[in-house]
Amino acid sequence: MAGTEKQKMISGEMYQAWDEELVAERQKAKKLCFALNQTCPTEEDTRKALINELLSKETDAWIESPFYCDYGYNLKVGKAFYANHGCTILDCAPINIGDNCMLAPGVVIATAGHPLDPVERASGEEFAKKITIGNDVWLGANATVCPGVTIGDNVVVGAGSVVTKDLPANTVCVGSPAKPVRTLALNGDKSALA
Template identity: 90%
Template structure:
């Protein structure tokens, strides 16, 4: 039995983004993002209900406006998730985020990609690669996280960085592409830099 375009998308195969089911799913997410972005910041109950509907489960996640995502259902966040103003998440493939993760303003997390070949790209073919972000991660302002990467636990990604490859746990990472510049010693009370 042939896979649907949605099944291909989620599994990382090439797929057609303009498939009727995927268009309907994106429209639903866009409608929820629009409603969230138009809801008063102080109306916490209404905002939380919209966040829960967008993510498809009861959660304590908090998302500031404006916020945009492709589907919502591919975004799995742990306890204590916070996304500051202006974050965009292209969740064509699964994005798994651990507990106590913070996204600073302007963060982009994108699983979506396009073929390098211009003929293939013009045909509408796309692909998506899953992203995993561990627990206790802080992603700085205007960071871009590219398709297919894993960010380990306790990582700090400096503002403006571009994450193109996996980042090891317990590190401070900066640059384009982002690379570890410091290691963190994690103990029960606090994290300390190790030179």
Template identity: 75%
Template sequence: MKTEKEKMLAGDIYQAFDEALVAERDKAKGLCFRLNQTCSTAREQRRAIVDELLGYVSDAWLESPFHCDYGYNIKVGEGFYANHGCTILDGAPVRFGDNCLLAPGVVIATAGHPLDPVTRAAGDEFAKPITVGNDVWFGANVTVCPGVTIGDNVVIGAGSVVTKDLPANTVCVGSPAKPIKPIE
């Protein structure tokens, strides 16, 4: 029988309020709190907290406030930058290539809930991975929904909602976000 964490990581329906998952989220939220309370000029302290949150050494820079669910499901390439007010709900893996930039207020959410109100009220949840290529720029207040893949060299306009995969080398805008022009 799978644990709730194993179900979550497999993309199956799981109970988000499972004791073990709550403990892991509490740990990540404690680290986010420490990060968010650490002065932006205390670079070495902030870097150490980010590395502890992610579970590996990176050159990622996260401006405060930053929030996530687990931290260990976030994998970033070189040159990752998240501006103020970003949230990553990482019940499933969230993978970023190199040189990804998140403007203020970006939300990346792997978590979703069943449409059936009884099932949803019972605490059921699911999580689907999100993959982001290299050289992607998210404009302010972009929202990325569960299960999406974004290709290399994509620019996503401010306020867009990404509900489906976006092809490489495109500027994408809207709700839902769609390619409006190629990037040569």
């Protein structure tokens, strides 16, 4: 499929990251992240306006500083999204996050990938694979979500875990690679935890 480097990036094809349009869009996002990261935590209205501009929509999302992302416009978050300090989101491909999701400090969500062949990698070619995160997901401190994965609803990912494959709904997942270790009950019934 032909198209601009941006179209190729978003659709998951190999693309040139140093394309002029993409560089300009990353610089815009970096400028907004810098402004957000330099804004006093008590300046809530200013922070909210910067978050809305970065995500290209009106949202009730709250993002603590420091925060970093590549583009912002590929990050779609649902209601009551919260990102704690030190999160990094590489949104070269779309990242869709459901309602009531929380990121603990230091979480990394990365759609970006590079060729394994060193000659291809040196050419500047790279790729990105979309990430989907369901509703009511909590990613623990320093968890990493890798390109192309889907995390189901009501998933808790343990601190330091690395998500390399899809995770089923209603589970606690830990490790590197992250795997389900427990099934969660629905409707707050703690007696049904497996």
